[in-house]
Amino acid sequence: MNDRTRRAFILGSLGTIVVFAVLFFVVGTRRVIDSVLSAEPSLVAVTILLGLGWLLSWSLMLRTVLASLEVEVSIATSFLVYAGAVFANNVTPFGQAGGEPVAALLISKVSGSRYETGLVGIATVDVSNVVPSISLILVGVAYYATTTAVEGRLETAVTSAVVVIAAIVLVIAIIWRYRNAIIDRLPEIVAPRIGRLGIERLQSDTLEADIANRLERFFENIEVVATDRWRLTIVIGLSLLGWLFQAAALMAAFAALGYGVPLHVAIFVIPLANLAGAAPLPGGLGGIEAAFVTLLVPTTTGVPASAITAAVLIFRVAIYWLPTLAGGIAVSALGVRAIR
Numbered sequence: 001m002n003d004r005t006r007r008a009f010i011l012g013s014l015g016t017i018v019v020f021a022v023l024f025f026v027v028g029t030r031r032v033i034d035s036v037l038s039a040e041p042s043l044v045a046v047t048i049l050l051g052l053g054w055l056l057s058w059s060l061m062l063r064t065v066l067a068s069l070e071v072e073v074s075i076a077t078s079f080l081v082y083a084g085a086v087f088a089n090n091v092t093p094f095g096q097a098g099g100e101p102v103a104a105l106l107i108s109k110v111s112g113s114r115y116e117t118g119l120v121g122i123a124t125v126d127v128s129n130v131v132p133s134i135s136l137i138l139v140g141v142a143y144y145a146t147t148t149a150v151e152g153r154l155e156t157a158v159t160s161a162v163v164v165i166a167a168i169v170l171v172i173a174i175i176w177r178y179r180n181a182i183i184d185r186l187p188e189i190v191a192p193r194i195g196r197l198g199i200e201r202l203q204s205d206t207l208e209a210d211i212a213n214r215l216e217r218f219f220e221n222i223e224v225v226a227t228d229r230w231r232l233t234i235v236i237g238l239s240l241l242g243w244l245f246q247a248a249a250l251m252a253a254f255a256a257l258g259y260g261v262p263l264h265v266a267i268f269v270i271p272l273a274n275l276a277g278a279a280p281l282p283g284g285l286g287g288i289e290a291a292f293v294t295l296l297v298p299t300t301t302g303v304p305a306s307a308i309t310a311a312v313l314i315f316r317v318a319i320y321w322l323p324t325l326a327g328g329i330a331v332s333a334l335g336v337r338a339i340r
Contacts, residue, residue: 012281019286023293027309035257035310043256044314050249051318055326057242058082058125061235062103065124068228069221071113080330081106085122087327090283090320100126106334120221124235127172132240133271134165140268144299179219187211246270246319253315259303261296261311269295283324289316 024032059082063073073081085103100122107118175182225232247266254261269292276291277284292312297305 015279016281016286019281019290023286023290023309027293027305031304031306032309032313035304035307036313038258039256039310039314040258043252044317047249047252047256047314048318048322050245050252051315051322054242054245054249054319055079055083055086055323057238057245058129061125061128061238061242062121064231064235064238065128065225066107066111066113066118066121068225068231069113069117069121071107071111071117071121073107073111077110080334081110082125083323083327084331084334085327086323087331089277090285090324090327092282102331106331110334114217116215116218117221120218120225124222124225125239128232128235129239129242130165130168131236132243133274135240136243136267137271138268140264140266143264144268176219176222183212183215183219186215243267243270249318250311250315253311253318254300254303254307256314257307257311259300259307259311261300261303265296265299269299283320285320288320289313 056079059079060075062082063075063078066073066078081103084106085100088102100119103122104115104118107113107121108115111118244267247263247270250266250270251261251263273288273291273295274284276287279287281287289309289312292315293305293309296303296308296312300308
């Protein structure tokens with residue numbers, strides 16, 4: 001970890017502490033602790049099992065995408081690799097920025113494939129998760145609107161989500177539209193800067209050509225995945241299943257405290273709250289919890305804010321902390337030296 005990364009991590013961790021401090025101060029620390037301690041252990045275990053169901057579903061997405069690229073990995077290996085990506089996402093400021101390179105290196109290590117092939121695989125999983133998330137937000141909010149007016153914070157959150165997702169889709173479309181220009185021009189811009197790093201193996205005159213070849217293979221792999229419609233349908237289905245596992249886990253966390261959250265609320269609150277993962281906090285930690293509480297307080301009538309916060313914390317144990325632990329072990333087991 002270099003100095004710049006270390007500073008970002010320290011600042012992000014301090015930000016997380018501040019966000020949690022404010023959240024607990026507003027809601028009431030003692031009340032939240034009492035709610036957590038009152039949770040039914042068996043339903044907490046169910047929450048954790050449903051969280052593992054989410055992790056397995058999305059790891060199978062990765063396995064399916066890799067199969068379309070003629071890269072074969074076992075179910076167990078894909079689970080470990082995806083857990084490793086989750087670990088990297090959860091300890092890196094700005095969330096997804098850290099997981100993909102780690103996952104690509106792990107895929108390359110365990111399968112013998114090229115780095116850019118692994119990168120396409122994990123990036124495809126992330127992009128594929130956008131389609132079901134948009135659908136769940138729209139369906140959930142539409143159903144919610146039939147019983148309650150959509151206003152205030154929820155309206156702002158939905159609007160922000162639509163804008164962010166539209167911007168992502170637009171950027172992806174532009175990159176794909178001008179991929180040939182990127183292949184032609186980006187290497188000549190990047191290669192001289194890489195050469196100045198002083199690394200002997202990067203001083204080769206063929207560096208620019210090597211970058212161009214890697215970019216070309218990268219876009220070719222994307223095209224292969226996009227044209228494999230049968231596997232792409234399976235990938236989208238597994239993504240939707242993963243989102244539903246998360247929704248079920250959130251409902252189980254509330255049930256553990258003796259409360260309920262409607263399914264239609266869970267399915268739109270989860271993708272909306274996860275947008276807070278873009279905050280400069282390790283994996284969005286703190287920001288995502290605060291977003292959940294902010295969205296759930298006005299949409300779950302009759303549930304105290306302390307109970308909502310406690311349910312979110314239990315839910316995040318299943319979705320954040322345990323996958324992070326499992327992913328850290330996976331990264332170490334599959335080759336931590338390769339990603340240093």
